Every structure is written in C-alpha cells, then in structure tokens.
Amino acid sequence: MFALRLCTQVSRVPFEAFNFGRGGSMRGLKVAVVGAVGGIGQPLTLLLKQNPHISVLSIHDIRNTAGVAADLSHINTPATVCNFEGKSGLKKAMDKADIVVIPAGLPRKPGMRREDLVDVNASVACEVAHAASAVCPGALLAFITNPINVIVPIVATILKAKGTYDPNRLFGVTTLDVVRSKTFIGDILNVDPRTVDLPVIGGHTGHTILPILSQCQPLYKGSDEERQALIRRIQEAGTEVVKAKDGLGSATLSMAYAAYHFVESLIKGIKGSKDECIVECAYVDSDVTEAKFFATQLILGPQGIKENIGLPEMDDEEKQALECMLPNLKKSIENGIKLGEEMSC
Numbered sequence: 001m002f003a004l005r006l007c008t009q010v011s012r013v014p015f016e017a018f019n020f021g022r023g024g025s026m027r028g029l030k031v032a033v034v035g036a037v038g039g040i041g042q043p044l045t046l047l048l049k050q051n052p053h054i055s056v057l058s059i060h061d062i063r064n065t066a067g068v069a070a071d072l073s074h075i076n077t078p079a080t081v082c083n084f085e086g087k088s089g090l091k092k093a094m095d096k097a098d099i100v101v102i103p104a105g106l107p108r109k110p111g112m113r114r115e116d117l118v119d120v121n122a123s124v125a126c127e128v129a130h131a132a133s134a135v136c137p138g139a140l141l142a143f144i145t146n147p148i149n150v151i152v153p154i155v156a157t158i159l160k161a162k163g164t165y166d167p168n169r170l171f172g173v174t175t176l177d178v179v180r181s182k183t184f185i186g187d188i189l190n191v192d193p194r195t196v197d198l199p200v201i202g203g204h205t206g207h208t209i210l211p212i213l214s215q216c217q218p219l220y221k222g223s224d225e226e227r228q229a230l231i232r233r234i235q236e237a238g239t240e241v242v243k244a245k246d247g248l249g250s251a252t253l254s255m256a257y258a259a260y261h262f263v264e265s266l267i268k269g270i271k272g273s274k275d276e277c278i279v280e281c282a283y284v285d286s287d288v289t290e291a292k293f294f295a296t297q298l299i300l301g302p303q304g305i306k307e308n309i310g311l312p313e314m315d316d317e318e319k320q321a322l323e324c325m326l327p328n329l330k331k332s333i334e335n336g337i338k339l340g341e342e343m344s345c
C-alpha cells in the first residue's frame with residue numbers, strides 16, 4: 001500500500017519537470033540508493049533526504065523498502081521518496097537517476113577479509129551495472145560495496161561490454177579512509193578534525209590504503225614509530241570496527257557520513273560551483289600508476305571527474321609503500337576484470 005502511495009506521489013511530478021539534463025543550476029536531482037534498507041543505507045538516506053538539491057530520493061533493496069520509505073517520507077524536506085524492491089524494481093528505481101549510490105551487499109564478520117566478500121557481492125555489482133546501462137547510462141555511480149578494489153573493475157568491464165562506460169562517472173567510495181585519517185590526526189594534533197587535509201591514495205583494503213602523511217595540513221610530525229602506528233591504524237580501522245561490533249557487521253554510521261559527504265560533493269560538481277573547487281579522493285579508472293584503478297584526489301565537475309590530480313608529492317617511505325602495494329592491487333583489478341568479463345553477457 002505504502003509503496004503504491006509513495007510512488008504515486010512521484011508520478012504526480014513528471015521527471016521531465018526537474019530537467020535532468022546536466023549543467024543547469026535550478027533543477028532537482030534524482031538520487032537512487034541501492035541497498036537502502038541496510039546498516040549504511042538507512043542513515044545515508046536520512047542524510048540525503050535533507051539535501052535541498054535532491055527532488056527525488058529513490059530507494060531500492062531486496063526487502064522492506066516500504067517501511068523505510070514511509071518513515072523517510074514524513075521528514076519535512078522537499079525530496080519525494082520513492083521505493084522499489086527486488087530485481088524487477090531495480091531498473092525502475094534507477095530510471096533516469098543522476099546519481100546512484102550503492103551500499104548493497106554483504107558486510108564482513110570478524111575473521112573475514114574484504115576480499116572474502118567478492119563471491120556474494122560481485123553479483124550485486126553486476127545487477128547494478130546492467131541496470132545502469134539500460135536506464136541511466138549518464139548517471140554518476142558511487143559504489144560502497146566491498147571489496148571496492150575488485151567491485152569497481154567488475155562494473156567498469158560490464159559497462160564497457162555494454163558500450164555505456166564513461167570512466168569519469170564511475171567511483172569506488174574511499175571517503176571513509178580520508179574521514180578516519182582526519183579524525184585520528186585531528187586527535188593527535190588536538191585540532192578540529194574538519195580542518196585536517198591530506199590525500200589518501202591507492203585502494204580500500206589493508207596496505208593498499210595509503211595516507212600521505214607528508215602532505216598533511218596542518219603539518220604532522222610524528223616519530224617514525226608514531227607515524228607507522230598511525231598509518232597502521234588508518235589501514236586497519238575497518239577491522240577495528242568489525243571487531244568492536246563483534247559479529248553485527250562493519251562500519252555503518254561513519255560510512256553513511258562519509259558517503260553523504262561524497263555524494264554532496266558529486267552534487268556540488270554537477271551544480272558547477274564557480275567559486276569552489278570540489279576535490280575528493282575516490283577509487284577510479286586511472287593511469288597515474290601501473291594499476292588500472294587507483295584512488296587519488298579528483299576535481300569534480302558536471303560530468304563527474306573533471307580532472308585527476310594524480311599522485312601527490314611523497315617522501316621516500318611513501319614511494320616505497322606505493323611500490324609495495326601495487327602488485328596486490330593489480331592482482332585484485334585483474335580478478336575484477338576477469339569476473340566482469342564472465343558476467344558481461
């Protein structure tokens with residue numbers, strides 16, 4: 001009943017009325033969240049419902065979307081909430097979306113590596129890639145689903161096979177690594193963590209997460225030991241949460257915060273602010289290293305990535321750490337491309 005009522009609300013305002021073409025500043029955006037009922041999905045939709053630029057918030061999951069949609073729809077902000085379920089609902093949920101955020105899929109339990117999620121989560125990525133090709137080939141796609149290092153190459157390969165791949169529009173969300181780095185460094189320096197800035201490059205697991213402390217603002221000057229401990233904490237922060245949750249999943253609230261921040265930046269890019277340069281780190285198609293996908297700082301614009309800033313300046317230890325992680329990252333990417341080829345039909 002609710003699903004019907006909420007979707008009818010949307011149909012009263014034709015999508016065309018929002019002018020979904022890119023480049024305008026007055027139009028409302030359609031943002032779809034796939035996996036919206038989950039631990040990340042729910043707080044993320046709560047944050048998105050409050051964004052004044054979103055006119056349609058389309059939520060999708062394999063179950064229970066009606067309750068979440070009814071709940072969200074009572075919040076007195078302009079975004080209209082629309083809910084869809086299951087495979088048959090995915091294309092409807094994503095139809096003509098400007099941005100699709102994907103926190104769908106299995107999270108880790110203690111003792112698991114992110115890579116252990118690939119068998120289950122690859123199929124989620126595959127479904128979303130096929131739906132995006134069919135109903136929103138121009139959308140910006142932001143994947144949260146782990147393992148990011150493998151999922152993004154899978155999606156890119158499927159989109160390529162479908163002829164709808166635009167490398168500037170596909171992102172693996174690594175914002176949480178930056179959020180955590182800012183928090184931990186803010187604590188150490190005793191400053192507001194929001195004022196801390198640094199690039200976190202590479203991928204999103206273990207030593208592929210490389211915070212570039214030498215470029216941190218304000219300056220971070222720890223001893224070698226302190227520096228190593230800090231890097232290790234940033235790299236293992238996901239596992240810290242998985243252990244603390246003791247079988248009840250992985251980071252959800254901090255991830256929803258990070259994902260919202262990232263989507264907000266995508267929106268600012270679409271809106272094309274003249275005064276502000278929108279810079280975010282994300283895991284994307286890349287030629288800055290030997291790895292075909294790599295996270296670096298990106299300048300965002302109306303069509304997604306406007307410019308890849310490339311590798312930051314690094315000290316010798318950081319250069320060595322980069323060399324050290326590349327073989328592993330490249331292996332994950334090759335695996336992703338192979339899986340994507342198998343799932344492309």
Ligand SMILES: NC(=O)C1=CN([C@@H]2O[C@H](COP(=O)(O)OP(=O)(O)OC[C@H]3O[C@@H](n4cnc5c(N)ncnc54)[C@H](O)[C@@H]3O)[C@@H](O)[C@H]2O)C=CC1
Nearest residue numbers: 035037038039040061062103104105106107144145146255
């Ligand atoms: N990129 C990052 O930094 C982070 C990534 N993650 C990843 O995000 C993913 C989600 O985590 P949680 O929200 O904690 O998990 P969760 O289990 O609480 O929620 C996942 C949701 O996805 C839904 N889902 C599963 N298959 C689906 C499909 N085919 N279509 C639509 N919805 C589907 C489930 O029904 C569930 O509601 C996990 O893979 C996790 O590892 C988590 C934290 C940080």
Ligand SMILES: O=C([O-])CC(=O)C(=O)O
Nearest residue numbers: 108146176238239250251
């Ligand atoms: O650790 C996990 O499984 C979830 C994740 O990616 C993170 O918290 O960084």
